[in-house]
Amino acid sequence: MTDKIQKVLEYPSTVMCGGDPELFFFDKHNKVVSSDTIVEKGKNEGNGCDIINDGVQGELNFRPDSCRVNVVANIRGALVKCAEVAKNDYRVSSIPIVSLNEKQLTNLSEDAKKFGCEPDYSAYQYGEPNVKDFDGSKLKIRFAGGHIHLGWNDKSAIGVNVLKKINDTRGVKLAKLMDIMVGLPMVTILHSKEERIRRKYYGQAGDFRIPAYGLEYRTLSSQWLTHPSMTSLVFGLTKIAAKIYESDFEDDILEMFDDNEVKNTINKNHRIKARELVKLIEPYIIFTTTKWQPPFINNKAGRTIFKGLQKYGVEKIFGTDILKNWGIKYDKRVQIMSNSAINTHLWESGMIASYGSILLRLLELGGKNK
DSSP states (O other): OHHHHHHHHTTTOHHHEEEEEEEEOOOOOOEEEGGGGOOOTTTTTSSHHHHHHHEEEEEEEEOOOOHHHHHHHHHHHHHHHHHHHTTOOOOOEOOSEOOOHHHHHHHHHTTSOOOOSSOEEEEEGEEOOOOOOTTTTTTEEOOOOOOOOEEEOOOOOOHHHHHHHHHHTTTHHHHHHHIIIHHHHHHHHOOOOOHHHHTSSSOTEEEEEETEEEEEEEEGGGGSSSSSHHHHHHHHHHHHHHHHTTTHHHHHHHTTOOOHHHHHHHHHTTTHHHHHHHHHHHHHHOOOSSSSSSSSEEEEHHHHHHHHHHOOOOOHHOOHHHHTTTEEEEEEEEEETOOOGTTGGGGGGGGGGHHHHHHHHHHHHHHHHH
C-alpha cells in the first residue's frame, strides 16, 4: 500500500489552502495589548490581505491559493499590513497563549471579553459539537489559533467527490487524517508548554468546522506562522493529507493508527509519543517527486532539518518575533529586508530556501550544547 499512496503523491493536490491565524501585539513594556485598541475592526475582511481585530488577538486575513508560493506571498502581504499597524510601537508574536492581569481583563472591551460563540466539532465524538463552558470575562488567558482552511472547487469532478465525502462522513475522516498528517508532526516540533495549556481550552485533536468550501481544521496554534519555512511546511503537509483524501486512501492511513492514541498524543502534546507515531507516515512526508515540491525532500538535508526541528523545537530555532523572521521592518514605512528569502523568490520550492539558514542555526545550537 505504501507504493500506491506514494504514487498518487507524485502529483499535487487541487486543494485551496487558506487559514485565519491569530497573533498578539506587545508594547515596549512587554505587556500584551488588545488588538481592538489598535486595529480597525473588519477592515478589508474577505477582500484582500490584511490584519483585522478579533478581540485581544489580531487575525490575519489573506487570500487562499492552491500553490504554497502564492499562499506564503499572500500571508506576507497581510503581515506587511500588520507591520503598518504595529510600526515601532508594538512587537508581534505568534505564541499560543498570553496571560492578562486583573486590570487588563477589566479594561477589555465587551467584545474582547467574549469568546467566539460559533461551535466547532470533534472528530472523536462522531462530529458532535464541542462544549466550551468557560467565561471570557473571567478567564485571564487568551489563545492564538492557527486554523487551516481546505477548500475545493465545487465545479470540478475532484471537488464534487471530496465535498460529498466530507458531508457524508460529517467531516470526521478528513479531520482525523489532518491530525495524523499535520497535527502529529506539529506536536514533534512545537515544544512550548503553552501548547499544552491551550489544548485544555481550544485546539484539541480533531477539532473542525465544515464550511461550504470544505473543512476548517482547528487543532493547531499559530506557531506555524513564526517563520515562512514553517508556514510552507504546514501547507505542504496539508496538501499531502488532501491528496490522500482526494485519492480515497484515507482509510488506509487511518487504519494504521489507534484513535485514542492519536487523540491523547495531540491533546497532551506528548512529543516522544508523537515522534514514534510520525515514523509511520515518514514515507509520505519525506519523498522525492519531480511534479511538485513536497515539504521535506528525500535527501540528507531534508531529513536533518526534520530531525533538527524535532530535537530543538520551533521556538528555540526561530524565536517568536514574526516580523523579524519574515524579513519585515518598519522604519517610517514598511520595508522588506533585502536579505529576506521571501523578498527573492528563493522560497518558491517550499522548504528549500530556508535549508541553509536552518542548518546553520542547528549547527549553532549543536555547538552550544557541547
